[in-house]
Amino acid sequence: MTLRVGVVGTGAIGKTHIHRLSYTLSGAEVVAVNDADEAQAQMAVDSEQIDAKVYKTGQELINATDVDAILVASWGPTHEEFVLASIAAGKPVFCEKPLATTAEGCRRIVDAEIAHGKKLVQVGFMRRYDQGYRALKQTIKQDTIGAPLMLHCAHRNPAAPGFSGDMAITDSIVHELDVLRWLLDEDYVSAQVILPKSTRLADQGLQDPHIILLATTQGIRIDIESFVNCKYGYDIQCQVVGETGTANLPEPASVTLRSEAKFSRGILTDWKDRFVDAFNTEFQEWIDSTLNGEMHGPSAWDGYVVAVSSDACVQAKREGRIVPIEIPERPPFYRP
Numbered sequence: 558m559t560l561r562v563g564v565v566g567t568g569a570i571g572k573t574h575i576h577r578l579s580y581t582l583s584g585a586e587v588v589a590v591n592d593a594d595e596a597q598a599q600m601a602v603d604s605e606q607i608d609a610k611v612y613k614t615g616q617e618l619i620n621a622t623d624v625d626a627i628l629v630a631s632w633g634p635t636h637e638e639f640v641l642a643s644i645a646a647g648k649p650v651f652c653e654k655p656l657a658t659t660a661e662g663c664r665r666i667v668d669a670e671i672a673h674g675k676k677l678v679q680v681g682f683m684r685r686y687d688q689g690y691r692a693l694k695q696t697i698k699q700d701t702i703g704a705p706l707m708l709h710c711a712h713r714n715p716a717a718p719g720f721s722g723d724m725a726i727t728d729s730i731v732h733e734l735d736v737l738r739w740l741l742d743e744d745y746v747s748a749q750v751i752l753p754k755s756t757r758l759a760d761q762g763l764q765d766p767h768i769i770l771l772a773t774t775q776g777i778r779i780d781i782e783s784f785v786n787c788k789y790g791y792d793i794q795c796q797v798v799g800e801t802g803t804a805n806l807p808e809p810a811s812v813t814l815r816s817e818a819k820f821s822r823g824i825l826t827d828w829k830d831r832f833v834d835a836f837n838t839e840f841q842e843w844i845d846s847t848l849n850g851e852m853h854g855p856s857a858w859d860g861y862v863v864a865v866s867s868d869a870c871v872q873a874k875r876e877g878r879i880v881p882i883e884i885p886e887r888p889p890f891y892r893p
């Protein structure tokens with residue numbers, strides 16, 4: 558059986574997902590696309606040489622009888638509408654982060670999914686599918702370094718065209734907010750944001766870098782550096798400091814050169830390349846579980862918890878103080 562997927566949003570990430578579903582992975586076929594820019598949607602079909610119908614609206618695509626599942630890769634503020642429509646249609650939906658741009662929007666999706674009675678929503682937190690993060694989680698699980706006490710993380714982009722305001726948190730650090738709670742199997746209880754001297758190489762007026770300090774329910778302390786104009790490359794770091802040792806997120810494989818009296822290794826510059834294998838694993842597992850009528854990935858509840866935590870980080874930045882992160886008890890519907 559083949560999963561017939563409708564893709565809403567054919568921008569950069571939507572196009573890479575269309576390609577991976579059509580040519581890289583197995584078990585799925587893109588049969589429908591929609592974009593606010595209809596010409597762009599048609600160009601995606603033509604350039605990927607797929608037999609997919611272009612729909613004028615996301616709603617029509619979602620309700621099409623030959624679409625089994627939805628992939629939402631449109632502009633963030635449209636996610637809530639399309640995810641709610643997918644739930645109303647009773648169709649599985651993969652939503653790229655963010656699930657919704659507000660915690661309230663995420664909660665509306667959680668409530669709609671609970672009312673529907675079956676989990677349909679998966680959120681695109683792809684780092685859980687990265688082999689490096691999975692190895693780090695296994696190291697913790699095996700008690701190799703004792704109980705985690707602190708985490709030191711960095712999320713560095715070479716550049717962030719169009720970034721403004723709090724996007725370093727709401728668009729970038731949301732990945733750490735999801736993957737670290739998954740890594741530690743703990744939620745957060747407080748957030749603080751430190752504003753170091755800002756780089757002169759960021760867009761005018763953009764604070765960059767940030768340091769985000771988090772505490773977890775068991776008292777683990779986390780510091781995350783967000784630097785979205787670091788210039789040298791796309792560099793993701795995560796060190797777990799335990800009672801008896803430390804464990805670092807593996808660096809992506811790359812050749813070590815010895816030439817011209819120097820050692821050197823390449824550093825990737827694009828997040829789509831750094832996590833290409835994670836994206837492929839994430840979507841292959843989504844295809845397989847959806848064909849089996851199951852949903853095992855990051856849920857709407859995970860999207861909601863990240864939104865609540867992200868809002869607290871933004872509030873901590875704006876108010877210059879430590880802000881409590883108050884996450885309601887997980888509904889039984891979302892318990893393992």
Ligand code: ISE
Binds near residue numbers: 728828
């Ligand atoms: C981007 O939207 C992503 O999702 C990337 O994973 C992240 O590293 C980048 O900072 C975001 O802008």
